[in-house]
Amino acid sequence: MQCRFILFMCLLIERSKYWEKEKIMKKIPLLVLGAALCMTNMVEAATAAKSSSDKVIGQEVAVLTDAPAVPPRITRKHATKVIVNLEVKELEGRLADGVTYTFWTFGGKVPGKFIRIREGDDVEFHLNNHPDNKMPHNIDLHAVTGPGGGAAASLTAPGHSSVFSFKALNPGLYVYHCATAPVAMHVANGMYGLILVEPKAGMAKVDHEFYVMQGDFYTQGKNGEQGLQAFSMAKAIDEKPDYVVFNGAAGALTGDNALKAKKGDTVRLFVGVGGPNLTSSFHVIGEIFDKVNHEGNTASPAKNIQTTMIPAGGAAYMEFKVNVPGTYIMVDHSLTRAFNKGALGMLKVSGDEDKTIYSGKMTDEVYLPEGTSMRNAERTQAQAPTAKTKADRIKLGESTYNNNCAACHQTTGVGVPQAFPPLAKSDYLLSGKSPTIKAVTGGLQGKLVVNGNEYNGVMPAWTLSDEEVANVLTYIYSSWGNNGDEVTPEEVKQHRVAPIKHVE
Amino acid sequence: MSSNKLKLISLLALPAALIYGAAVSAEEMVMIPQGSFTPFFLKKDSVSSNAASKVKVAAFWIDAAPVNNREFQAFVSHHPDWHPTNIKKIFSDAHYLDHWKSAQGADGTADLDTANPDAPVVNVSWFAAAAYCEAQDKRLPSTDEWEYTLNDNDRDKENLQKQIIRWYSVPNRAPLSVKGQPANGFGVFDLAGLIWEWTADFNSYMAPPDSRNSGDKTQFCGSGSLSASNLDDYAAFMRYSYRESLKGSFTGKNLGFRCAKDAK
Amino acid sequence: MKVTLKHKLLLSLILACSYPAFADNHEHHHQQQTAVATPSTDSVFNITDNWTAANGNTFQLSAFGGKPTVIAMVYTSCQYVCPLTVQNIKRIERSLSAAQAANANFALFSLDPERDTPAKLAEFATLHNITNPSWTLAQGNAGSIRKLAVTLGVKYKKVDSGDYEHDATIFILDKDGVVKYQADAMSKNMNGASDALKALLK
Numbered sequence: 001m002q003c004r005f006i007l008f009m010c011l012l013i014e015r016s017k018y019w020e021k022e023k024i025m026k027k028i029p030l031l032v033l034g035a036a037l038c039m040t041n042m043v044e045a046a047t048a049a050k051s052s053s054d055k056v057i058g059q060e061v062a063v064l065t066d067a068p069a070v071p072p073r074i075t076r077k078h079a080t081k082v083i084v085n086l087e088v089k090e091l092e093g094r095l096a097d098g099v100t101y102t103f104w105t106f107g108g109k110v111p112g113k114f115i116r117i118r119e120g121d122d123v124e125f126h127l128n129n130h131p132d133n134k135m136p137h138n139i140d141l142h143a144v145t146g147p148g149g150g151a152a153a154s155l156t157a158p159g160h161s162s163v164f165s166f167k168a169l170n171p172g173l174y175v176y177h178c179a180t181a182p183v184a185m186h187v188a189n190g191m192y193g194l195i196l197v198e199p200k201a202g203m204a205k206v207d208h209e210f211y212v213m214q215g216d217f218y219t220q221g222k223n224g225e226q227g228l229q230a231f232s233m234a235k236a237i238d239e240k241p242d243y244v245v246f247n248g249a250a251g252a253l254t255g256d257n258a259l260k261a262k263k264g265d266t267v268r269l270f271v272g273v274g275g276p277n278l279t280s281s282f283h284v285i286g287e288i289f290d291k292v293n294h295e296g297n298t299a300s301p302a303k304n305i306q307t308t309m310i311p312a313g314g315a316a317y318m319e320f321k322v323n324v325p326g327t328y329i330m331v332d333h334s335l336t337r338a339f340n341k342g343a344l345g346m347l348k349v350s351g352d353e354d355k356t357i358y359s360g361k362m363t364d365e366v367y368l369p370e371g372t373s374m375r376n377a378e379r380t381q382a383q384a385p386t387a388k389t390k391a392d393r394i395k396l397g398e399s400t401y402n403n404n405c406a407a408c409h410q411t412t413g414v415g416v417p418q419a420f421p422p423l424a425k426s427d428y429l430l431s432g433k434s435p436t437i438k439a440v441t442g443g444l445q446g447k448l449v450v451n452g453n454e455y456n457g458v459m460p461a462w463t464l465s466d467e468e469v470a471n472v473l474t475y476i477y478s479s480w481g482n483n484g485d486e487v488t489p490e491e492v493k494q495h496r497v498a499p500i501k502h503v504e
Numbered sequence: 505m506s507s508n509k510l511k512l513i514s515l516l517a518l519p520a521a522l523i524y525g526a527a528v529s530a531e532e533m534v535m536i537p538q539g540s541f542t543p544f545f546l547k548k549d550s551v552s553s554n555a556a557s558k559v560k561v562a563a564f565w566i567d568a569a570p571v572n573n574r575e576f577q578a579f580v581s582h583h584p585d586w587h588p589t590n591i592k593k594i595f596s597d598a599h600y601l602d603h604w605k606s607a608q609g610a611d612g613t614a615d616l617d618t619a620n621p622d623a624p625v626v627n628v629s630w631f632a633a634a635a636y637c638e639a640q641d642k643r644l645p646s647t648d649e650w651e652y653t654l655n656d657n658d659r660d661k662e663n664l665q666k667q668i669i670r671w672y673s674v675p676n677r678a679p680l681s682v683k684g685q686p687a688n689g690f691g692v693f694d695l696a697g698l699i700w701e702w703t704a705d706f707n708s709y710m711a712p713p714d715s716r717n718s719g720d721k722t723q724f725c726g727s728g729s730l731s732a733s734n735l736d737d738y739a740a741f742m743r744y745s746y747r748e749s750l751k752g753s754f755t756g757k758n759l760g761f762r763c764a765k766d767a768k
Numbered sequence: 769m770k771v772t773l774k775h776k777l778l779l780s781l782i783l784a785c786s787y788p789a790f791a792d793n794h795e796h797h798h799q800q801q802t803a804v805a806t807p808s809t810d811s812v813f814n815i816t817d818n819w820t821a822a823n824g825n826t827f828q829l830s831a832f833g834g835k836p837t838v839i840a841m842v843y844t845s846c847q848y849v850c851p852l853t854v855q856n857i858k859r860i861e862r863s864l865s866a867a868q869a870a871n872a873n874f875a876l877f878s879l880d881p882e883r884d885t886p887a888k889l890a891e892f893a894t895l896h897n898i899t900n901p902s903w904t905l906a907q908g909n910a911g912s913i914r915k916l917a918v919t920l921g922v923k924y925k926k927v928d929s930g931d932y933e934h935d936a937t938i939f940i941l942d943k944d945g946v947v948k949y950q951a952d953a954m955s956k957n958m959n960g961a962s963d964a965l966k967a968l969l970k
Binding site for chain 2: 809810811812814911914915917918919921922923924925933
């Protein structure tokens with residue numbers, strides 16, 4: 001409308017006697033000028049509309065994903081109505097090898113589904129409580145501005161559904177969790193996830209986006225105790241977890257479940273901490289975060305960060321380019337959580353070596369304070385039944401191996417290049433049972449050559465009974481092409497040593 | 505003196521309960537003598553050990569075990585209004601008595617074939633439970649009466665809490681027969697570990713649905729806001745949250761009830 | 769089946785409303801409106817408890833049938849919230865024309881049977897200047913009160929002092945006793961409630 005007016009006025013002026021008289025800019029017809037003015041007006045209006053489009057157009061059902069997958073980047077340039085359907089399901093699942101736990105989940109897994117929306121969106125949230133569940137549940141999304149973050153409006157009995165709406169006013173990476181009393185227990189059982197509110201300008205494209213969420217678990221039995229474990233209220237109140245894991249289970253991101261990328265890829269990690277209690281010191285061994293958006297803020301990333309602190313009930317996202325192939329280990333840098341409780345994951349980067357960036361002698365050491373003796377790994381099995389046959393030994397040993405050794409040496413026995421020696425077809429094992437028994441019971445440190453490769457790391461001493469050591473070594477000798485020897489508890493008793501002192 | 509009475513009654517009730525254990529009948533009631541206990545939600549400023557903060561409970565009778573499928577079926581066959589085909593929407597949601605095989609027997613009675621007759625009846629709304637109790641000339645127990653019975657005079661509190669939390673930790677399974685576990689000190693069975701139970705005034709608790717600000721006043725006119733007397737009692741938090749989430753017409757796969765009666 | 773019943777109801781309503789006598793005489797006796805024979809499956813009229821009004825007459829909820837009802841649960845000794853609730857219901861009443869108001873019921877049910885006798889209710893009515901015969905103040909026994917509260921979704925609890933902690937909600941039922949609208953009784957804005965009521969009066 002404005003345009004037509006401008007053109008009309010131009011026409012009038014041109015036609016008027018005034019124009020004839022003044023002979024102003026006769027060479028350029030006024031109409032053309034008017035048209036140009038119009039065009040710039042239109043372009044301005046269009047860009048203005050684009051950049052501050054708060055008008056909600058259309059509606060869509062949110063695409064929700066299970067960790068570590070992330071829903072696709074948002075490319076629309078306007079706000080929309082998003083319908084989120086999230087189902088709460090209580091189910092028994094794997095917490096560690098041989099250990100199960102009853103998880104309370106948003107969408108069937110821990111962490112809950114990843115929700116991705118845009119600043120300005122109107123969300124219609126459907127919280128559905130499966131009729132097979134025992135407990136009432138609700139949801140508090142840290143992205144919501146409103147009482148309880150939605151919790152006040154969403155308390156839902158089993159077999160029922162609650163619906164509430166909110167507008168995403170602030171961009172950022174936010175945690176959501178159940179807030180039904182007792183909140184600590186609901187969260188301790190796995191009721192947390194992430195919701196990303198992309199800023200209006202969107203997010204830059206990267207090659208890979210991954211979803212990782214850390215949580216602490218409190219079980220009646222100790223770490224490694226087999227069978228279905230019940231929640232321990234006393235340990236939760238004392239903040240003494242038995243498991244600290246990424247994505248709901250020990251090993252959820254290791255071995256075959258490791259994250260994957262190619263050399264030269266850019267990676268973005270969305271990392272949250274559900275808690276209920278612990279803060280994470282998140283670090284990727286061998287990598288530096290090019291950018292870290294602390295506390296999930298979208299405005300100002302910090303650069304070149306080694307370890308970032310993510311509070312319980314908080315999140316951060318980080319970006320980095322993987323320049324060198326290899327396996328990068330993600331940890332909570334509160335180290336006993338990583339090595340004794342499961343806070344360890346992997347990013348496997350494939351591709352050709354680039355010796356200019358990295359020469360190949362990566363010393364991946366476990367950091368030990370000076371002057372202390374070899375760290376003792378905690379006993380992991382409370383009661384181990386005795387093996388009567390070699391087959392028994394192998395079976396029991398496999399469990400012990402997976403709960404203790406696999407973190408470094410891998411479930412396939414291949415170890416980690418330049419970090420942890422392989423056990424598969426290992427020449428070290430062929431040197432005799434006595435050295436291997438000494439290694440397990442006393443620990444090892446210093447230069448070591450296995451299968452032609454040099455290692456210079458630290459292996460902790462393990463507090464295991466003669467029976468347990470015999471079982472785990474028998475398992476190792478019987479696996480992955482090794483020589484099939486059996487190790488007996490008597491042999492262990494004969495050759496075991498005390499943990500060696502750490503030498504600087 | 506009331507504790508002596510209590511011991512006497514327990515002594516009588518326990519063997520009686522054990523004897524009748526095999527013949528599963530919720531008709532059998534146990535007399536709970538008057539007493540007092542610290543309720544889970546207290547007035548904000550009171551100290552939980554303070555005698556004044558205790559709630560007095562007058563003597564009452566309570567069913568020794570939850571009402572079972574067989575008993576409820578007898579009720580439904582005599583009260584066609586509560587038959588699954590006749591029940592009004594305002595009195596129950598669509599899952600009323602879902603666990604009974606078919607809603608139509610030859611004479612209009614519901615068929616119990618696939619449901620264990622000795623298991624507690626579930627999938628019943630508050631209205632249905634209240635109607636059943638009324639038909640027996642009884643009533644639903646109040647929340648205070650129910651909690652007081654569960655509390656069992658603090659006997660073996662830690663194990664009771666552990667037992668309850670273990671039940672919460674296990675995914676839903678069809679309830680087992682009543683009286684599968686020993687009775688408590690009062691001689692009452694299955695207050696924990698079997699099913700959730702309706703109470704007469706389940707809709708009276710002041711904890712707001714977002715229970716983190718239990719200190720805030722969300723209800724009006726009363727003598728002040730309430731807070732939990734024992735923040736470590738996760739089991740109790742869960743019971744109260746569960747009741748909080750219910751409406752009278754709701755049914756649940758593991759939600760049943762038992763009846764109570766005033767002591768004369 | 770339900771459809772034809774509703775039609776019957778509507779028809780009876782139209783017929784009933786055409787009698788001026790009906791419009792004037794609004795004493796809520798136990799007289800059943802013939803229009804509401806069998807309440808529909810989600811109607812509160814399925815509750816057949818007896819209530820006593822301020823004037824001493826007994827009635828059942830189905831007596832409200834044939835007209836939409838604005839209903840809340842209060843008690844007379846309540847200092848702040850309940851008077852506010854009454855004021856808000858009056859606000860809704862004032863938003864109607866005289867004819868409309870005559871075609872609606874306004875009902876207050878007491879949570880406090882011990883102290884709120886019919887006489888006390890009558891006193892409360894005078895205090896709050898409630899003179900319109902469309903209004904009913906009622907009490908019943910503890911069991912009936914609990915049942916009504918559970919049906920509507922009102923939470924309440926008697927506390928030591930004899931007072932009651934309770935929700936503050938105003939409900940609007942349609943002519944058949946089905947809850948159609950809920951308003952926060954503490955809100956200053958009764959427009960939503962008033963619009964809902966007007967829609968039911970069409």
